[in-house]
Amino acid sequence: xxxxxxxxxxxxxxxxxxxxxxxxxxxxxxxxxxxxxxxxxxxxxxxxxxxxxxxxxxxxxxxxxxxxxxxxxxxxxxxxxxxxxxxxxxxxxxxxxxxxxxxxxxxxxxxxxxxxxxxxxxxxxxxxxxxxxxxxxxxxxxxxxxxxxxxxxxxxxxxxxxxxxxxxxxxxxxxxxxxxxxxxxxxxxxxxxxxxxxxxxxxxxxxxxxxxxxxxxxxxxxxxxxxxxxxxxxxxxxxxxxxxxxxxxxxxxxxxxxxxxxxxxxxxxxxxxxxxxxxxxxxxxxxxxxxxxxxxxxxxxxxxxxxxxxxxxxxxxxxxxxxxxxxxxxxxxxxxxxxxxxxxxxxxxx
Numbered sequence: 242x243x244x245x246x247x248x249x250x251x252x253x254x255x256x257x258x259x260x261x262x263x264x265x266x267x268x269x270x271x272x273x274x275x276x277x278x279x280x281x282x283x284x285x286x287x288x289x290x291x292x293x294x295x296x297x298x299x300x301x302x303x304x305x306x307x308x309x310x311x312x313x314x315x316x317x318x319x320x321x322x323x324x325x326x327x328x329x330x331x332x333x334x335x336x337x338x339x340x341x342x343x344x345x346x347x348x349x350x351x352x353x354x355x356x357x358x359x360x361x362x363x364x365x366x367x368x369x370x371x372x373x374x375x376x377x378x379x380x381x382x383x384x385x386x387x388x389x390x391x392x393x394x395x396x397x398x399x400x401x402x403x404x405x406x407x408x409x410x411x412x413x414x415x416x417x418x419x420x421x422x423x424x425x426x427x428x429x430x431x432x433x434x435x436x437x438x439x440x441x442x443x444x445x446x447x448x449x450x451x452x453x454x455x456x457x458x459x460x461x462x463x464x465x466x467x468x469x470x471x472x473x474x475x476x477x478x479x480x481x482x483x484x485x486x487x488x489x490x491x492x493x494x495x496x497x498x499x500x501x502x503x504x505x506x507x508x509x510x511x512x513x514x515x516x517x518x519x520x521x522x523x524x525x526x527x528x529x530x531x532x533x534x535x536x537x538x539x540x541x542x543x544x545x546x547x548x549x550x551x552x553x554x555x556x557x558x559x560x561x562x563x564x565x566x567x568x569x570x571x572x573x574x575x576x577x578x579x580x581x582x583x584x585x586x587x588x589x590x591x
Contacts, residue, residue: 248300259283261296272313275299278354298350305331317362325352325392345393399562403533412525415516419478424492428530430468432552435527439504441491448472457553535563
């Protein structure tokens with residue numbers, strides 16, 4: 242019987258089990274080692290979106306493994322470093338080819354789950370693809386420890402392209418409600434992620450002190466200052482548009498049968514899609530406004546540690562991508578420097 246492997250979502254499981262299950266159809270049999278790994282991640286407290294991403298990645302891996310080995314059973318004898326190399330080559334040969342980050346994530350999650358199931362199965366390194374190096378302590382003391390580079394393909398250098406002032410102005414002018422303006426304002430003026438905006442509750446606002454409490458990745462809480470424009474937009478939305486007695490959610494649907502319920506990610510995507518078509522600003526998506534905020538802060542001279550806190554980054558390397566300046570920045574700084582150095586030519590003596 243030909244098996245297919247699908248990801249299903251179950252809400253009737255206990256809190257110590259992952260709601261995402263990988264099953265073999267049509268028998269409905271669970272792939273035990275994958276679901277055991279997802280349960281462990283659930284117990285560790287990983288976020289819902291992270292669990293879902295791991296489940297999708299492992300579903301992709303088990304489909305490849307079953308097609309290659311005619312079974313979803315993974316044994317120590319069949320599992321070697323060349324297995325992951327073959328999985329990487331399979332993805333590279335696909336048309337269209339997945340992004341490098343996607344390939345690396347698939348391989349990394351599969352290796353993580355397999356090492357959890359078979360700690361001693363795979364050799365320590367793949368010659369030509371991985372290297373051993375000495376990892377120093379983060380605080381600079383103690384012995385260096387041997388470590389192994391990850392099995393990965395080369396990732397192109399990421400270039401952040403913010404929105405221009407004209408694009409922001411055109412997109413901003415297309416909104417008509419304080420709710421929509423407040424949502425865009427929190428991304429443009431505070432640098433919030435779209436999921437952070439949708440997860441806000443009314444109690445997270447401290448308008449009297451111009452502050453907002455944000456739940457970031459990994460359920461980390463950060464307290465951020467609010468720009469005066471954002472305070473005004475939020476105050477107008479709460480006073481004039483937000484329906485009464487609609488629960489704890491800050492941003493809710495304003496009309497239709499869903500009026501008063503928390504705004505969803507699909508609703509936010511639909512909102513931005515409509516205004517992109519209306520204004521012709523094709524690059525205006527929620528995360529692009531976050532990039533624009535970070536780039537503007539760098540140009541204004543903010544320190545990297547402060548920007549790291551504002552953006553909710555776990556590592557300073559993530560914040561560093563905004564330090565790379567554009568050709569326009571080079572030109573403007575060159576003109577400014579030349580204007581300071583060039584002195585007027587004194588008139589000739591008579």
